[in-house]
Amino acid sequence: MSGNESGGKCPVVHGGNTHVNDDVMEWWPNSLNLDILHQHDTKTNPMGEDFDYREEVRKLDFDQVKQDVMDLMTDSQDWWPADWGHYGGLMIRMTWHAAGSYRVFDGRGGAGTGNQRFAPINSWPDNGNLDKARRLLWPIKKKYGNRLSWADLITLAGNVAYESMGFKTFGFSFGREDIWHPEKETYWGSEKEWLATSDNENSRYDEDRNPDSLENPLAAVMMGLIYVNPEGPDGTPDPAQTAQDVRVTFQRMAMSDEETVALTIGGHTIGKCHGNGDPDNVGPAPEGADVEEQGLGFNNHVTRSVGRDAVTSGLEGAWTTNPTQWDHGYLEMLLDHEWQVVQSPAGANQWEPVDIKEEDMPVDVEDPSIRRKPMMTDADMALKVDPEFRKVCEKFRQNPDQLDDAFARAWFKLIHRDLGPKDRYIGPEAPTEDLIWQDPVPEGSWNYNVEAVKKQIAESGLSISDMVATAWDSARTFRQSDKRGGANGARIRLAPQKDWVANEPERLQRVLKVLEPIAKQNGASVADVIVLAGNVGIEKAAKAAGHDIAVPFRPGRGDATEEMTDVDSFQWLEPLSDAYRNFLKKDYSVQPEDLMLDRTQLMGLTAPEMTVLIGGMRVLGTNHGGSKHGVFTDREGQLTNDFFVNLTDMSYSWVPTGDNLYEIRDRKTDKAKWTATRVDLVFGSNSILRSYAEVYAQDDNEEKFVQDFVKAWNKMMNADRFDLE
Structure with a gap:
């Protein structure tokens, strides 16, 4: 072997950090991608099949956990010092941004899985420096181990933060189970760059920037944001337009105008924005940072980057006079002052009071002898200029107790929306009141024949x-x-x-x-x-x-x-499509088989379960409207494996006859035997799905087909039986 040959070849398998087109979807982009059905593959879970988090969490000393989180709030660390000596604002933002990724259209996002630990969410521009909040929580997670999930701890931290600042919350429930790898197939938008403006070809709005044109299932106005741009639409201050963005975004989180105003007030009563420095000095996000950063990102190694000199959103300043305590100063600050647009030291657009008394200004986060001007985002100004939002603000100003109650309920809804019905609540602070957004169901009867x-x-x-x-x-x-x-x-x-x-x-x-x-x-x-x-x-x-x-x-x-x-x-x-009953409400821009995968993942089914259920539903004659598409059997109404037998039979050919319509023809006579749609034929055309279809088509697997169908059916019929947990 020559020296060239021995020294010139890499001795490891490529595909880790070196990319050589090893993804099937890059070679054949039109192939059906089944990855969405493997989002929570148990192979990535280090806890083992027998681990039951909802049983483990019940073993917690709930009071001690809460006390440990409470103590952390004022235990400022030198490596990431707390503003005013209190981590409350940082923890609330972490919890808010975890829960705030929820969208009502498909129920994805939210705080219920601990997905903020993984890309892309951990590296969204809007989540800058929240990696520091999670790292501050690590000693608590380490202490309680398997009994306390990251998902619960991330959510609990914000709730405790409010209580540490004098606010009475509505309650808290444990029970969120962690995932262990990124939800790569969750659709967060089609943009190819962060914070793409509406004049960009990747914008998620139409050319008139109509808020209602925001693509479903999205809620945020830009890739990389949780809600709306704090500087204004596309970074340009315009409170009236921002009000429309805010309204649409929060509606897509199932929030009313009153809940939206309460959440904004409550969120901005605490903490501050950070933009007192050069944003160009901020380093890569966690997923792009080098190994010595050890999972942290957004680090500034050029100048001082902590305390008063931190840069996160680019806006700079607190909203209220007392940003580490719950009070009603936010509305006084917003409504009692005139505001003008200025630029932060980081160059971001923000609003500053035209005139304010020195004693009404918040103190510096490091030196209480220094006063700093407060600021408002464009979203805050939207509450002032939008007539409907303004009405709610005035009501809350006149009735601060109503504000407290409205915020407590809206915050609880925000952080529990994706936890499910009240049956799933765990812990001594879980409220007993039935709330309509929990979809309450009365107890049924067990005593009948x-x-x-x-x-x-x-x-x-x-x-x-x-x-x-x-x-x-x-x-x-x-x-x-x-x-x-x-x-x-x-x-x-x-x-x-x-x-x-x-x-x-x-x-x-x-x-x-x-x-x-x-x-x-x-x-x-x-x-x-x-x-x-x-x-x-x-x-x-x-x-x-x-x-x-x-x-x-x-x-x-x-x-x-x-x-x-x-x-x-x-x-x-509402089902807009259902491949299981061969139903499409109308033609969509995506293929029916992609809609099939999306609905299957939402229902919690695997690819084999999807396969056996659809094959069985076809021969049972359950198609929407009684259509015969995909009913590959002469024994309709009998639970046979005929769908798979005839789908894989090479005696037939498959001929397109219209949009999403095919004929299954006898090769000898060329006569049509059956008709089919794309979601029928994909079980024969996709290599992975065909491998499952062939299993059920085998002569020795008819019994297995029936047993697997019944098992998958039973899973679906009991998927929502949380009373059995």
């Missing part, structure tokens, strides 16, 4: 497709992202669900007229009977195919009422 109910359903005259489709429609709204939806509560009977096109309102009402009297006669909930009907349909279909199998069932679901249902927020759960 399940077999008698099943017998009545079986003899009711309902078809297998009616029973299975109705149960599926009731359960499919479940979102594991924020634990909303599902069969519990039977909200399919109520507005808005009863009128959704996806639920076939006429068919739904016909089925409910049969099932509701059965529930009443037997003392069962309608929710239970709907699920039982689906089970009965599957058992009948399996038996017709020669398989005697019982579908598991646990009673106890309750029936919600209209008064328990937030109709406006439930509109976001």
Whole structure:
């Protein structure tokens, strides 16, 4: 071997830090990317399959944990000193930005998974220096270990911070379980650069910058921000336009105008912005920093970068006279002064009072003998100039107790929105009051004769497709992202669900007229009977195919009422597509199979579970509107593996006949045997999905298909049974 050969080749496998097009999606970008179904693959979880965080967290000394977090607030560290000796503002911002990534459209984001530890969120420009807040919390996390998740600790820190500053919070619940790798497939926007302005081709607005043109499911106005640009639209002060941005953004977090104003006031009563330095000296974000930074980012190694000289947002100053205590000075400061646009030392646009008494100015974060001018962001000024926001401000100013209550409730909602219903709350400070945004469901009955109910359903005259489709429609709204939806509560009977096109309102009402009297006669909930009907349909279909199998069932679901249902927020759960029933409300810019993956991930199903359920639903004849697309069987209504057998049969060819429509033709006669859509054929065309389809098409796996279908079905019917945890 020559010296060149021995010394010129790298002796390690490439693909870690060296990129050589090892991603299938880069070679074949039109291939269906199934990564979204592997977001929380257990292979990345170091805790093991037997670890149950929700059991471990119950072992915590809750009072001592809270005291440790309280003590941290005033334990200023030299490596990252606290403003005014109090970390409250920093911790509140960390909690706020973790929870504030939630969006109601798909329930993704939020504080419920500890995802702020990972890219891209840990490196968003808006999250500058929050890595320091998490590192300050590490000794507490280290102390309590597996009993305290990062997700709970990050959320708890902000709540305790408010209490340490004199505010009475609404309460707190533990129970958030950590993820262990980035949620890479969560859609945060299409921009290719941070903070792209509206004149950029990657902007998320139309050319007129209409707030309503903001692309779903997004809530923030720019890539890299949690809410709106604090300097104003695209960095230009315009409080009236910013008010519209604020309103749309907070509505997409399921917040009303009153909640929006309360949250803004409460958030800006504490702490300050940091922009007293040269932003060009700020180093890379955590994901771009070198190894010696040890997971930290946004570091300034050129000049002093802590205390009064820190640079984060670029704006500089506190909002109130006393930024380390809860008071009502924010509204006095905002409403009692005239404000003008100035530039911070870092060059950011902000608002400064035209005239202010020295005693009304906050003191310097390091030297209490120095007074600094307060500031307001463009979003603060929006509360003053927007007529509706101004009304709420004036009401709160006249009634400070109402402000305290409104903020306590809105803050609790912000940090608990994605934790799910009250059944999931853990800890001594979990409030007992039912809140409508928690989607409350009354306790159901366990004491009725399940077999008698099943017998009545079986003899009711309902078809297998009616029973299975109705149960599926009731359960499919479940979102594991924020634990909303599902069969519990039977909200399919109520507005808005009863009128959704996806639920076939006429068919739904016909089925409910049969099932509701059965529930009443037997003392069962309608929710239970709907699920039982689906089970009965599957058992009948399996038996017709020669398989005697019982579908598991646990009673106890309750029936919600209209008064328990937030109709406006439930509109976001409407299925715009459902590959399981071959339904598309209309044509979309993305392919039906991509919509299938998105809904599957939201429901918490895996790729194999998706495969077996769709194959089974097709042969049961549950397609929306009774269409025959993908019903690859001559035995419709029987739970067979015919979908997979015929999909993989090379006796047939697959011919496009229209937009999202195909014919399955006999190769010998060229006669059409069946029709199909893209979500049918993708199980034969995608190499990964085909590997699953082939398993179920095998001659020796018909029994396995039935068993796997029932298991996946049961998982969906009980996905929202938090009362069983």
